[in-house]
Amino acid sequence: MLKYIYTDRKTGVNQLRRGHILGLLVIAVILAFLGTTLFSPPLPAGLGPEVLPPGIPDNEPRVLSATLAAVGDIMGHLTQVEQARTTAADGSVVYDFRPSFDFIAPALLDADITVGNLETTLAGSARGYSGFPTFNTPEELAANLKEAGFDLLATANNHSMDMGMSGLKTTVENVRAAGLLNFGTYLTPEDRDTPLIVDVNGIQIAFTAYTKSTNGIPVPRDHGYAVKYIENFQDPSPMFEEIAAARRAGADLVAVYMHWGFEYSFDPADYQRDLAQRLADAGADLILGSHPHVIQPLEWITVREGERAGKRALVAYSLGNFVSNQFHWPPYIPTPAVQYGLLLQVELEKNLNSGETVISDAGYQITWVHRDWRHRILPVQEVLKRGPEEYNLNSAQMEELEEGLAWMKGIVETFRFSELK
Structure with missing residues (x-):
């Protein structure tokens, strides 16, 4: 035998x-x-x-698979900070942001890797905590994000320099001390020049982030490495070169966070769509947008040239706000859509025979920030299925969420995302 x-x-x-x-x-x-x-x-x-x-x-x-979850802007307005303030057993003041993530953490933890845009600094209490226009949030936020399911954070945005160079460096240190990775801001030139490639179930994913602005706060010339900043993306060639370098370093898939577009606009600007195409042609597979503070569409892009011609990339022009205290406040904030965000859920597959890695599927959840209840982030579809009691909502809020869900899905599907996937 x-x-x-x-x-x-x-x-x-x-x-x-x-x-x-x-x-x-x-x-x-x-x-x-x-x-x-x-x-x-x-x-x-x-x-x-x-x-x-x-x-x-x-x-x-023959096939490796992984799941990725991505969200938009993680803000730190003073109202959020004040609500997070509490007293420890020894009488000291501490900050606890965990209630914000009570209902959304399961979706974040379910993914193999979860990423978001940290749009505040964690520069320490000595600088004083502050909100808009120059943010500084208690560093406990980083540990709370880690506990909620985050693995890494994009830190290149228009608020990166809110507390100056020392604040930028302290933010990076606090993020990393919490066990999170960050990308987009850096401590040294070597740090910046080393591609961040994360092994997720055997799939090598490279992450990078760029911002079009630092709100007029200059990055010191001798610290140009500290922020991946290209003014209004007038010369995007450094991004293309970095994508190529990540590929050479062994990346199977390249994800790029782009801090771009115009605040409170539901439509991507022409330059966003053009640049997204050029990023895809250069080798980006997943393009994740932030800055508008509202949701913009998802779109599949076909690569036009090079070895990857004919392959598809996915762009989220804006993931909206994940957590913030923003609300409809005309004329300053012209829309209630700032309370909504997009949780993008992506499935990846690597064919071990061909070596090719693709986005095999993608979906999304719409989220809403319950400002009246410790800024809890609610998964809207789940809330509408389960009813208001568990989520401390009244009938008027439930009606608002039902209408808001239809509104947000209409925006997301502008370019027939679900139909074409």
Whole structure:
């Protein structure tokens, strides 16, 4: 009785599989063995042909898969800070932002990797905590984000320099001390020049982030490495070069956070769409937008040129606000849509035979910030299914969410995202 070794797809452990072989086949095998083994010199280990018997599948895994979740702007307005303030057992003042993530954390934790845009600084209490227009949020936020399911944060945006160079560096240090990775702002030139590539279930994902503005606060000339900043993206060539470098460094997929567009606009500007196409042509697979503070559409883009011509990239022109204290406040904030955000959920697959990695599927959830209840981020579809009681909502708010969901989905689907996926 012969024994064939195969690999269990789930455990990766070699198992023994028994099969009954007819007498003639046994004789044939013995004769073949005598002919090749007794009269031929042995082959060095590893050089012999690998032959699978008929009907026995090659169970070596051929596809790796991973899931990625991405959200938009993580803000730190003073109202949020004040509501997070509490007293520790020793009487000291501490800040607890965890209630904001009570209902959304399961979706964040469910993904293999979760990322968002940190649009505030964590520069320490000595600088004083502040909100708009120059943000400084208690550093406890970083640990709370980690606990909620975040793995890394984009930190290149128009508020990166709100507390100057020292504040930028302290922010990076506090983010990393909480066990999070960051990209877009850096401590050293070497830090900036080393591609951030994260292994997610065997798929190598590169992350980078760029901003079009630092709100007029200049980055010191001798610290130009500190922020990936291209004024109004007038010369995007450094981004294209970085994408190519990430590919050379072994990235299977490249994700780019872009701080771009115009505040409170539901439509991507012409330059956003043009630049998204150019980023895709340069090798970006996933383009994640922030800055407008409202949701903008999702769109599939077909690569036009180069080795990747014909392949698709996915762009979220703006993921909106994930958490903030923004609300409809005309004329300063002209829309209630600032309370809504997009949780993008992406499935990735890497074909081990071809080496190709693709976005195999993508979907989204609409979120809403319950400002009257510790800024809890609510998954709108789930809320509408389960009812108001669990979420401290009244009937008017439920009606608002039902209308808001239809409104936001209409924006997201402007370019037929779900139809074309």
